[in-house]
Amino acid sequence: MDRWAGKVALVTGASVGIGAQITKALAKSGMKVIAIARRLEKLEELATNINSECNGKVYPMKCDVRQEEEILQVFKRAEEELGGVDVLINNAGVISVEPIIDGSTETYRKILDVNVLAVAICSRQLVQSVKKRKASGHIININSIAGHYAETIHSPVNVYCASKYAVTGMTASLRNEIVNAKLDIKVTSISPGMVKTDMVKEVVASLGKDIRDAFVDVPILHDVDIADAVIYCLSMPLRVQICEIIIKPHEALATKNPRPYAKN
Template sequence: MWVLRQEAKTHIPATTLAAEYVSSGFSGTLIPYKCDLTVEDEILSMFTWIKGQHKGVDVCINNAGLALPEPLLSGKTSGWKNMMDLNVLALSVCTREAYQSMKERKVDDGQIININSICGHRVINHPDAHFYAGSKYAVTALTEGLRQELREAKTHIRATCISPGLVKTDFAYRLYGEKTEIADAVYKRIKCLQADDIANSVVYVLSAPPHVQIGDIEITPVEDSL
């Protein structure tokens, strides 16, 4: 089984990330592949490479995403486009290519998991997050549309949305850039979710029996008011 899992752009080399996985006790084989998910040609090249090396994809986890502080009343169009290119279009292209890979090989029990956000269900009162929320509401709609199309295609491939609240990662630091004190405050105000909490939810979805369709999982910190 070949699992495709995407990460957002990072300054850390893919080989370094792979080494970190291994050193943390990861027992499987992780093969890094550098791809700019905002460029469709690079996505298509990645799937071609996967087909040549591993025949195809059985599980696709659309995990890459970003938020930029671009309010609706004063935000830069370039920032809005960046969010749409990664959060919506890249997810859709990867979903399409993953499905075509499964269909080509007659894989009838594959899974497509979209890592969404609680902002894909509720709009928080913060201008910096409003366009981001719009992109994540799109992910909610796209996942449901995907489920409907998979049913019409008479396949048992499943589609799931996992919508976390505040997770302690470098997400806020990317959002606020050099204003690290703001990101620090975001993560210090409550006990946040950890990356392992989301990874465990992915394992739960993948472990479900073939006849079980898990539609959407919302995960939030107990102390959060969202």
């Protein structure tokens, strides 16, 4: 990570869960980290804790990634106050347990705005920032198993799987475009299985009691496991580009039903 020390990272959805852990890991590696989300108080608390214990520095900025103007403002501040953004972690994500077949259009729109459109907008701004400075960059998309194997997810998650398949496609398109434009920017997708965060709690809470009980003691990833994968990707030598990492919990550790989310 030495080459990123003192450089600027931007983490979306940094207030809790995986984004908060990634923010901490990047700051511990000596990066300046712009942490964005809607809950500024959570970001400020995170920044206070991290800044008191490591070399890096966390810059909390309130931003609703559904609002393009707010994203553009963050990149503008990053350029004015820190010189630009070198590493982008597209992590903000939302899910819904409303089935598609009787869900609301507003729910479809919210998921696609946060999980897909914001990824495109932030990636474009990162590329422009790096290109302008003739610098090196890295975009890491926090994708999901849901973006590769929708068939394995039987509980309703609305257009979440569709949004993550879009991230899989966008990651590949971005990488091709960047190669064509001869820019020094790597693009990586990290696709975790179930991670113990508020997002999973929301899905599990919505399931019937029998299914909920089946989730007790299932093997599950921790947010720090995903942060470790981010650091691994960024730490590779310049010649190495990690394109995709799929991370699953180790099912041998299951004490009850090893795969309660699969029907058979």
